[in-house]
Amino acid sequence: xxxxxxxxxxxxxxxxxxxxxxxxxxxxxxxxxxxxxxxxxxxxxxxxxxxxxxxxxxxxxxxxxxxxxxxxxxxxxxxxxxxxxxxxxxxxxxxxxxxxxxxxxxxxxxxxxxxxxxxxxxxxxxxxxxxxxxxxxxxxxxxxxxxxxxxxxxxxxxxxxxxxxxxxxxxxxxxxxxxxxxxxxxxxxxxxxxxxxxxxxxxxxxxxxxxxxxxxxxxxxxxxxxxxxxxxxxxxxxxxxxxxxxxxxxxxxxxxxxxxxxxx
Numbered sequence: 001x002x003x004x005x006x007x008x009x010x011x012x013x014x015x016x017x018x019x020x021x022x023x024x025x026x027x028x029x030x031x032x033x034x035x036x037x038x039x040x041x042x043x044x045x046x047x048x049x050x051x052x053x054x055x056x057x058x059x060x061x062x063x064x065x066x067x068x069x070x071x072x073x074x075x076x077x078x079x080x081x082x083x084x085x086x087x088x089x090x091x092x093x094x095x096x097x098x099x100x101x102x103x104x105x106x107x108x109x110x111x112x113x114x115x116x117x118x119x120x121x122x123x124x125x126x127x128x129x130x131x132x133x134x135x136x137x138x139x140x141x142x143x144x145x146x147x148x149x150x151x152x153x154x155x156x157x158x159x160x161x162x163x164x165x166x167x168x169x170x171x172x173x174x175x176x177x178x179x180x181x182x183x184x185x186x187x188x189x190x191x192x193x194x195x196x197x198x199x200x201x202x203x204x205x206x207x208x209x210x211x212x213x214x215x216x217x218x219x220x221x222x223x224x225x226x227x228x229x230x231x232x233x234x235x236x237x238x239x240x241x242x243x244x245x246x247x248x249x250x251x252x253x254x255x256x257x258x259x260x261x262x263x264x
Contacts, residue, residue, distance in 0.1 A: 023052035042069035170206040207249035218259035
C-alpha cells in the first residue's frame with residue numbers, strides 16, 4: 001500500500017511521520033499536534049482529499065499540502081491550489097520530485113533536529129490499475145498536439161508550446177495540458193498558472209471568429225448596450241460564451257482605444 005511505503009521511505013530519510021487511513025482520522029491527529037506538510041490522496045474513503053486539506057488548514061493555517069492522484073484534472077488541480085496545496089502530483093509520480101518538494105517546504109533533515117513533517121491520509125487503489133489509467137491519459141499525444149511538438153522535451157519551450165496548441169485548437173484542453181505536463185516534466189499546477197496568467201490562452205473552446213465589444217464610457221453613452229443586446233439576440237450567447245457551432249465567441253472589453261468611433 002502506498003501509504004505504508006511512503007511512511008517507511010520518509011522515516012528512513014529522517015522525517016517524523018504520522019499516517020491515517022481516512023480523512024477524519026487525519027484531522028484528529030492534526031488537531032493534537034503541529035505538522036509542516038500534509039500528503040493526501042485526492043480520493044479518500046468517505047471523503048475528499050481537497051476537503052480534508054481545507055479543514056486541516058482552517059485549524060493549522062501554516063500547514064502546507066501535496067495532493068497525489070491517479071485521476072488528475074485541471075479542475076481539481078485548481079481547487080487544490082486554492083486550498084493551499086503546494087503541488088499536485090499525478091500517479092505514477094517520481095519519488096525524487098516528491099523528495100525535492102518536501103525538502104523545499106520543510107528544509108533539509110538535521111541530525112539532531114528532525115522536522116515534524118507529514119500527516120499522510122491516502123489509500124491507494126491497486127498500483128497496476130492506477131498506473132495504466134494515468135499512462136493512457138497523459139502519455140499518448142492527443143490529436144490536439146501539433147506533430148512537431150511531440151518530440152520536444154525542453155522545459156524552456158513551455159509557453160511557445162502552449163501558444164502553438166492554442167493556435168491550432170483555439171483553446172487548451174485538459175488532455176493537452178496533461179500531455180504537456182508529462183512531456184516537459186513540469187507540474188500541472190505550474191502549467192495552469194501560466195495558461196491562466198496570459199490572456200492569449202483559453203481553457204474553454206473559442207470560436208473561429210472573436211467578437212469584442214467595448215463597454216467603456218464613450219461607447220456606453222453612444223449605444224454600446226443596445227449593440228450588445230443585438231449581438232446577444234442574433235448569436236444567442238452571452239459575453240464570455242461561444243456558439244455551439246464554434247464559429248463565434250463574444251467578449252466585452254473596457255476600451256479598444258478608438259473612442260471617437262464608438263460604439264465599437
